[in-house]
Amino acid sequence: MAKKILITGAFGQLGEAVVWELQPHFELMATGDHLPEKYLHLCEVDSIDVTDRKQCNQIINSFQPNVILHLASYTNVDGSETNKELAWNVNVKGTENLIISAKGRNLKFIYISSDYIFDGENGPYAEDSHPSPVNYYGRSKLGGENVVRGGTVPWIIFRTNVLYGVASHTKASFVNWVVESLKARKSIRVVSDQWGNPTWTGGLAEAIKMAVILDIQGIFNYGGAEFLTRYEFAQKIAKVYDLDANLITAISTDKLNQPAKRPLKSGLKTEKIEETLGLRLYGVEYCLRKVKEGVVA
Numbered sequence: 001m002a003k004k005i006l007i008t009g010a011f012g013q014l015g016e017a018v019v020w021e022l023q024p025h026f027e028l029m030a031t032g033d034h035l036p037e038k039y040l041h042l043c044e045v046d047s048i049d050v051t052d053r054k055q056c057n058q059i060i061n062s063f064q065p066n067v068i069l070h071l072a073s074y075t076n077v078d079g080s081e082t083n084k085e086l087a088w089n090v091n092v093k094g095t096e097n098l099i100i101s102a103k104g105r106n107l108k109f110i111y112i113s114s115d116y117i118f119d120g121e122n123g124p125y126a127e128d129s130h131p132s133p134v135n136y137y138g139r140s141k142l143g144g145e146n147v148v149r150g151g152t153v154p155w156i157i158f159r160t161n162v163l164y165g166v167a168s169h170t171k172a173s174f175v176n177w178v179v180e181s182l183k184a185r186k187s188i189r190v191v192s193d194q195w196g197n198p199t200w201t202g203g204l205a206e207a208i209k210m211a212v213i214l215d216i217q218g219i220f221n222y223g224g225a226e227f228l229t230r231y232e233f234a235q236k237i238a239k240v241y242d243l244d245a246n247l248i249t250a251i252s253t254d255k256l257n258q259p260a261k262r263p264l265k266s267g268l269k270t271e272k273i274e275e276t277l278g279l280r281l282y283g284v285e286y287c288l289r290k291v292k293e294g295v296v297a
């Protein structure tokens with residue numbers, strides 16, 4: 001019998017790829033706080049707000065999952081500085097609601113975390129690097145990790161960074177922003193001092209599928225094969241989409257005056273997940289071509 005997977009935040013950027021990738025192999029219940037108007041009927045869907053423990057309890061009781069894949073998160077990094085309570089409620093309390101509701105059941109909990117739990121002084125980071133978030137979003141993601149690690153339910157924590165992919169339901173997509181701006185011949189400024197290994201959502205979805213099948217446990221980093229700055233990433237987007245890269249200007253993060261401080265020298269080392277799952281990581285141009293073709297996963 002196929003494993004039953006309850007997905008929260010299923011209609012976000014990562015959720016879209018995860019539903020496509022997992023749907024042929026597992027019985028899914030895809031949930032989010034708002035159901036999108038146009039949703040492909042690949043699996044059962046429902047709306048749950050993870051900040052409501054009763055709703056978490058009800059869905060776990062009725063669906064009886066073997067795995068909870070917790071993608072739901074308040075992901076607005078600058079917004080988290082001004083809406084601290086909301087960020088904590090969704091990212092920490094929401095996780096706690098699911099963990100408490102899952103207690104005593106025979107299931108695995110998968111939590112998606114971020115390189116923003118690190119300070120960006122000396123990345124890329126390994127799984128055992130010391131967390132030290134420099135902004136509230138990072139603190140709340142670390143708070144979510146701690147809830148998962150402190151519970152009694154077996155768990156996997158996937159840490160990832162700079163996600164991109166086909167994003168039909170989400171407004172917040174770096175690739176879409178670059179492509180739409182350059183298509184409209186609009187000049188854009190992109191930071192050249194923030195490093196990471198941008199991650200195609202389709203690749204991470206594949207790793208999650210294998211992690212469920214092989215029933216692994218612990219903390220794992222997952223990121224793309226190349227380390228580069230946001231500016232270099234934007235240049236690659238322009239190249240793959242055949243757009244004018246001269247419209248992209250490099251700037252430094254301090255010129256942006258963003259409410260949330262950013263970890264600069266960040267990114268994630270990926271040897272552990274590559275060895276554990278026997279995975280091949282993908283390069284940026286290959287993944288961008290997939291996204292351009294509309295390949296979700």
Ligand SMILES: NC(=O)c1ccc[n+]([C@@H]2O[C@H](COP(=O)([O-])OP(=O)(O)OC[C@H]3O[C@@H](n4cnc5c(N)ncnc54)[C@H](OP(=O)(O)O)[C@@H]3O)[C@@H](O)[C@H]2O)c1
Pocket residue numbers: 008009010011012013014015032033034048049050051070071072073074075090094112113114115141160161162163164170172
């Ligand atoms: N994006 C990145 O670069 C990145 C990097 C590292 C880690 N991550 C992590 O990866 C995971 C997926 O991120 P993503 O990029 O797919 O983010 P996303 O597109 O913002 O998706 C998050 C989803 O969570 C939903 N959500 C928010 N509050 C909720 C609540 N109270 N109850 C139920 N659902 C709620 C959102 O729905 P609404 O939009 O309708 O509120 C949204 O669909 C998150 O845990 C994030 O922290 C992301």
